[in-house]
Amino acid sequence: MKILILDGCAVEQLAVAWLVESCRARGWEAEVLALRGRQIAPCTGCFGCWLRTPGICTTDDDGREVLRQIVQSDGTLLLTPVTFGGYSALLKRALDRIIPMISPFFATVNGETHHRLRYTRQPRFGAVGLAGDDDAEEATTFRTLAARNALNWHEPQPVIALLRADTDAAAARALLATTFDAAGWK
Amino acid sequence: MSTTNQAVLLIGSPRGTHSTSGQLGAFLLERLRAQGWSASTFVARKVMANAAAWTELERALAAADLLIVATPLYVDSLPAPLIETFERLHELRRATAPVKAQRMVAVMNCGFPEASQNATALAICRHFARRADFRWDGGLALGMGGMLSGQPIAERSRTHKVAVALQRAAADLLAGGPVSGEAIAALAQPLMPRWLYRLMGEVSFRLFAWRKGVYRLGAQPYAREGG
Numbered sequence: 171m172k173i174l175i176l177d178g179c180a181v182e183q184l185a186v187a188w189l190v191e192s193c194r195a196r197g198w199e200a201e202v203l204a205l206r207g208r209q210i211a212p213c214t215g216c217f218g219c220w221l222r223t224p225g226i227c228t229t230d231d232d233g234r235e236v237l238r239q240i241v242q243s244d245g246t247l248l249l250t251p252v253t254f255g256g257y258s259a260l261l262k263r264a265l266d267r268i269i270p271m272i273s274p275f276f277a278t279v280n281g282e283t284h285h286r287l288r289y290t291r292q293p294r295f296g297a298v299g300l301a302g303d304d305d306a307e308e309a310t311t312f313r314t315l316a317a318r319n320a321l322n323w324h325e326p327q328p329v330i331a332l333l334r335a336d337t338d339a340a341a342a343r344a345l346l347a348t349t350f351d352a353a354g355w356k
Numbered sequence: 357m358s359t360t361n362q363a364v365l366l367i368g369s370p371r372g373t374h375s376t377s378g379q380l381g382a383f384l385l386e387r388l389r390a391q392g393w394s395a396s397t398f399v400a401r402k403v404m405a406n407a408a409a410w411t412e413l414e415r416a417l418a419a420a421d422l423l424i425v426a427t428p429l430y431v432d433s434l435p436a437p438l439i440e441t442f443e444r445l446h447e448l449r450r451a452t453a454p455v456k457a458q459r460m461v462a463v464m465n466c467g468f469p470e471a472s473q474n475a476t477a478l479a480i481c482r483h484f485a486r487r488a489d490f491r492w493d494g495g496l497a498l499g500m501g502g503m504l505s506g507q508p509i510a511e512r513s514r515t516h517k518v519a520v521a522l523q524r525a526a527a528d529l530l531a532g533g534p535v536s537g538e539a540i541a542a543l544a545q546p547l548m549p550r551w552l553y554r555l556m557g558e559v560s561f562r563l564f565a566w567r568k569g570v571y572r573l574g575a576q577p578y579a580r581e582g583g
Contacts, residue, residue, distance in 0.1 A: 212401055212437050213430065215370045221565045225577040241578040254483040256433045256476075259440035265431050273574060274561045276554045283468045283554065289576050311479040318432040318476055 171198040171355070174243035174293075176236070178205050178250040178261020185249060185300055185333055185342065192346040196355075203239055208232040210263050219270035225288055226270055233267035240268060245294030245355065247329065248316075252299040255311030265319075272322065279321050287324055294355060295320050296329030298346075304334065327353040363388050364413070364420045365397040368427025368438035372399040376504040380463050380522065381426030383509045387526030388422075400427075400437040404444075413441075414448065422459045422529065423490060425481055428501065429466035433477050442484045449488045460490035461525075461535060463543075465501035469553045471544035473499065494535035496525055500547045502557055517545055 173193045177186055186202055193200035210233045218228035227233055240246045248265075250257045257265065273286040297316035301309060313330055320328035331349040333342050365385050369375035373382065378399075385395045396416045403409045417423065427438055434442075462481040464474040478495035485492040498504075498518065509519050521542035525535045547553070565573055 212370055212404075212435065215375075215428070215435075220573065221561060222568055222570060224565075224570065224573045224575040238578045242580050253439065254442060254446075254480045254487065256439065256480040259436050259443055262431070262433060262439050263436035266436050269431070275558055275573075282470055282473065283550070288574065289579055291580065305483075307479075308483050311476060311483060314479070315432055315476050318473075322432070 171244040172242075173198050173200045174239055174246045175200060175202045176205065176240070176246060176248050176261065176264065177202055178248065178258045178264070179300070180206055180251075180258070180260060183249070183300060184339070185298065188333075188339060188342045188346065189247060189249060189298060192343055192350065195343075195347075196350065201239075201243075203236065205236070205260050205264050208236075208264075210236065210267060212263055213266035213269070217274070220274035224270075227267055229267070233264065236264045237268045237270060240293060241271060241289060243293045245296065245329075248297040250297070250299055252301045252308055252312050252332070255305075255308035256315055257297075277324075279324065282321070284322055284324075292324060294329075295323040295325040296331075296353070296355075298329075299332045301332050301334050327355070329353045329355060361388070361393045361422070362416075362420045363393055363395040363422040363424060364416050365395060365424045365426060366403075366413075366438070366441065367397065367399045368425065368430075368435045369399075370401045370435060370437065371506065372402070373397060375428070375506050376465050376501045377426040377428050377463075379504060379506060379509050380465060380498070380518075381424055383519065383522050384424055384426075384463065384526050384529075387523060388530065391530055400435070400441045404437045404440050410444070417445070417458075418455070420458060421456070422461065422493075425460065425462040427462070427464055427477075429464055429468075429474050429477055432473070434480060439480075442488070446484065446488045454489055458490050459493045459529075460485040461493040461495070461529060463496040463498070463522075463525075465498040465504070467500075467502050467557075469499050469546060469550040471497040471499035471546075492534070493529065494540065496521070496535060496540055496543045498543050500553050503547045503553070515547065517547060518543065521545075 190200045209231045250261045277286045299312045316330045365381040369377040474497035525539040
């Protein structure tokens with residue numbers, strides 16, 4: 171399994187290495203795509219990626235490469251500081267640009283309207299948050315957000331984990347191993 | 357110091373004042389202006405791209421009594437430029453505490469039929485408000501945003517339900533309180549049956565693409581070989 175780690179942290183975090191090690195320990199390939207320093211313009215909301223150049227964003231910058239790498243992975247793991255219970259702006263800028271991965275047409279998932287998938291082969295989805303403090307409400311919002319993103323990816327068993335700022339390497343690896351096991355990723 | 361109540365409208369849509377978010381926010385602002393409030397409008401994407409616009413937002417917010425955030429749902433959350441604006445405002449207000457009590461309200465819209473899909477993004481707004489020292493005055497959510505399509509909201513139109521709900525929300529804010537459950541429930545009401553909205557959306561997508569000479573909307577340009 172080829173895992174893409176989409177690193178949305180403003181500075182490199184130890185958690186990147188922990189994630190890579192945790193993937194490799196399971197025999198998976200792991201590649202890190204750090205978003206800092208990349209040229210990714212904000213989504214303009216033009217829907218050109220659905221209706222003018224289906225599957226390709228009309229803005230030609232690094233956002234297209236991020237999408238290509240996600241589509242060609244077997245699984246994508248988001249890594250982000252928990253920001254008001256959500257993702258960092260750095261990560262979100264890239265995520266706003268990957269809507270060409272889905273179809274404009276609707277599907278019903280868990281009783282709600284979502285979009286159909288564009289690709290026959292959809293990568294797995296997961297999100298790992300780095301929490302700066304013990305805010306339980308924000309932690310809940312983060313888990314809910316990741317679970318809702320998983321619905322959009324039609325991912326039935328997402329990997330969702332929260333690492334606290336004071337988590338050490340051993341605890342982080344143990345938590346990630348437990349989370350991968352619980353999600354049943356193989 | 358001015359004794360007039362002041363509001364700041366921060367629009368999260370990259371389409372700015374002509375977007376559905378811009379129209380929802382403008383409708384609220386007009387009700388406040390009618391009662392003597394002064395108001396200014398900013399677009400997050402422009403504020404993040406322009407130092408002078410950021411300075412102007414800082415100045416307006418320092419004097420504001422109420423921050424209104426009007427934004428579309430992007431991938432279950434807020435558009436990136438709005439999150440970036442929140443990040444910078446949080447840093448600013450951690451360094452220099454606001455000199456007056458300030459309130460914040462958010463009005464969200466999404467292209468899905470279900471207004472409830474905005475709930476997570478509203479929670480993110482609420483967490484920002486708490487961390488940045490705004491009193492949270494509540495979040496309003498609208499589904500079927502495609503029905504408005506950036507058109508002005510009028511009382512005698514197919515979106516009159518939206519106007520009624522926002523009038524109630526404005527009255528709540530003018531009375532000094534948070535937006536009421538009645539206003540929130542009224543805005544969340546579907547504007548038409550879900551099946552009809554979905555059908556109209558899909559037909560309009562196909563028509564738009566067909567007029568542009570685009571026929572393969574299901575193209576898979578980045579697919580790996582072998583699937």
